[in-house]
Amino acid sequence: xxxxxxxxxxxxxxxxxxxxxxxxxxxxxxxxxxxxxxxxxxxxxxxxxxxxxxxxxxxxxxxxxxxxxxxxxxxxxxxxxxxxxxxxxxxxxxxxxxxxxxxxxxxxxxxxxxxxxxxxxxxxxxxxxxxxxxxxxxxxxxxxxxxxxxxxxxxxxxxxxxxxxxxxxxxxxxxxxxxxxxxxxxxxxxxxxxxxxxxx
Amino acid sequence: xxxxxxxxxxxxxxxxxxxxxxxxxxxxxxxxxxxxxxxxxxxxxxxxxxxxxxxxxxxxxxxxxxxxxxxxxxxxxxxxxxxxxxxxxxxxxxxxxxxxxxxxxxxxxxxxxxxxxxxxxxxxxxxxxxxxxxxxxxxxxxxxxxxxxxxxxxxxxxxxxxxxxxxxxxxxxxxxxxxxxxxxxxxxxxxxxxxxxxxx
Numbered sequence: 001x002x003x004x005x006x007x008x009x010x011x012x013x014x015x016x017x018x019x020x021x022x023x024x025x026x027x028x029x030x031x032x033x034x035x036x037x038x039x040x041x042x043x044x045x046x047x048x049x050x051x052x053x054x055x056x057x058x059x060x061x062x063x064x065x066x067x068x069x070x071x072x073x074x075x076x077x078x079x080x081x082x083x084x085x086x087x088x089x090x091x092x093x094x095x096x097x098x099x100x101x102x103x104x105x106x107x108x109x110x111x112x113x114x115x116x117x118x119x120x121x122x123x124x125x126x127x128x129x130x131x132x133x134x135x136x137x138x139x140x141x142x143x144x145x146x147x148x149x150x151x152x153x154x155x156x157x158x159x160x161x162x163x164x165x166x167x168x169x170x171x172x173x174x175x176x177x178x179x180x181x182x183x184x185x186x187x188x189x190x191x192x193x194x195x196x197x198x199x200x
Numbered sequence: 201x202x203x204x205x206x207x208x209x210x211x212x213x214x215x216x217x218x219x220x221x222x223x224x225x226x227x228x229x230x231x232x233x234x235x236x237x238x239x240x241x242x243x244x245x246x247x248x249x250x251x252x253x254x255x256x257x258x259x260x261x262x263x264x265x266x267x268x269x270x271x272x273x274x275x276x277x278x279x280x281x282x283x284x285x286x287x288x289x290x291x292x293x294x295x296x297x298x299x300x301x302x303x304x305x306x307x308x309x310x311x312x313x314x315x316x317x318x319x320x321x322x323x324x325x326x327x328x329x330x331x332x333x334x335x336x337x338x339x340x341x342x343x344x345x346x347x348x349x350x351x352x353x354x355x356x357x358x359x360x361x362x363x364x365x366x367x368x369x370x371x372x373x374x375x376x377x378x379x380x381x382x383x384x385x386x387x388x389x390x391x392x393x394x395x396x397x398x399x400x
Contacts, residue, residue, distance in 0.1 A: 170364060
């Protein structure tokens with residue numbers, strides 16, 4: 001029971017609005033599949049079936065499975081980014097920089113662990129680990145807050161070290177392989193900020 | 201001009217000593233190739249030619265190219281490990297724990313960057329990033345020194361954060377992609393140790 005795409009009255013061809021709508025429908029179907037069966041069962045085929053479209057349509061919209069998973073994560077990523085860029089303090093603007101950094105680390109640990117299956121499955125290849133857009137946004141945020149603290153440390157390098165702690169693969173290793181409670185991992189983030197506090 | 205393996209007088213089959221000798225010869229040939237042409241040109245074929253043996257011999261000894269590269273790195277790794285486990289202070293035993301930690305980080309940054317091509321090429325898959333034997337040795341060393349400092353922090357988690365800074369891919373990104381001088385990266389390691397110093 002394939003749902004026909006709306007078409008432009010002039011050309012008879014799908015419009016840009018159709019494409020946006022169809023992409024959203026495919027993402028909804030994929031998100032449903034992840035929730036139901038786990039990310040390992042989400043294939044291009046399964047998404048096509050769930051959205052009642054041909055497999056070719058899914059490939060046309062996303063290119064490959066990894067990009068589809070990244071697009072799924074992108075929806076959550078937008079909400080997460082909004083929370084620290086424009087949300088209420090202490091995560092958003094309006095609180096002292098160190099309080100914002102503390103809230104940011106805790107929020108990031110929770111966000112990454114909550115989406116860890118998708119995050120691990122959509123992880124970029126090693127050479128792009130430090131350049132992926134979500135990582136670049138986190139880096140810029142940490143650097144800008146560290147500069148506000150005027151801590152007597154190398155801001156850029158401390159940012160890399162803090163950023164390395166906020167890594168899905170590391171958090172997954174700590175919490176799900178070594179069974180370290182998530183609260184303890186969050187407290188570990190506060191420990192790291194002592195560098196900025198003690199020398200500020 | 202293949203050099204015939206020595207054979208046991210009793211069985212006519214290669215002895216354990218032959219195997220050890222042959223493995224060493226293959227590793228020498230591979231190391232020569234890395235020095236001459238760079239790691240990207242080291243193939244199982246090239247090593248076989250350079251050591252004047254059949255390609256099958258190289259596969260029999262190492263399984264695949266990644267394991268061959270890891271075995272190459274293993275030789276350097278032994279020397280590096282000996283330097284902090286049994287070498288002279290402040291890297292080896294006999295200096296205060298924090299001095300040893302400082303020397304360890306600097307030595308590790310130099311070691312990883314000096315062998316970065318091989319380190320990147322032989323990197324384990326993401327899921328084994330935190331369990332690879334060389335990483336486990338570094339983790340154990342950091343944890344044991346941090347415990348000696350009696351710093352009022354979560355030793356195990358601070359160790360993970362310090363360990364994440366000593367990562368070939370990160371160091372390569374900082375020094376060779378972002379052109380941060382290596383001396384500055386080494387100073388960044390000293391900054392990180394302030395957490396252990398300030399709360400010790």
